[in-house]
Amino acid sequence: xxxxxxxxxxxxxxxxxxxxxxxxxxxxxxxxxxxxxxxxxxxxxxxxxxxxxxxxxxxxxxxxxxxxxxxxxxxxxxx
Numbered sequence: 001x002x003x004x005x006x007x008x009x010x011x012x013x014x015x016x017x018x019x020x021x022x023x024x025x026x027x028x029x030x031x032x033x034x035x036x037x038x039x040x041x042x043x044x045x046x047x048x049x050x051x052x053x054x055x056x057x058x059x060x061x062x063x064x065x066x067x068x069x070x071x072x073x074x075x076x077x078x079x
Contacts, residue, residue, distance in 0.1 A: 001024055003024065003025045003026045003029050004019070004022060004023040004024065004025045004029075005025050005026070005029035005030065005032075005033050006026065006029050008026070010024055010025075010026065013026060015027035015028065017030050
């Protein structure tokens with residue numbers, strides 16, 4: 001068996017992952033390929049328009065701020 005990304009042998013390697021509908025790969029090769037294609041949990045970030053990317057950025061920043069709040073209040077800080 002060979003990795004679908006680097007074509008090296010998978011036998012005996014401890015970190016192997018199965019990609020549904022595609023095949024087997026070294027876990028590190030799989031993660032590297034995801035970062036290079038700019039995908040996160042099925043979301044193709046590179047395919048987003050500029051306005052959608054800006055909206056996603058604001059949602060992520062708002063969520064991060066909400067999770068890191070110290071005062072525990074109900075108000076959400078908007079930028």
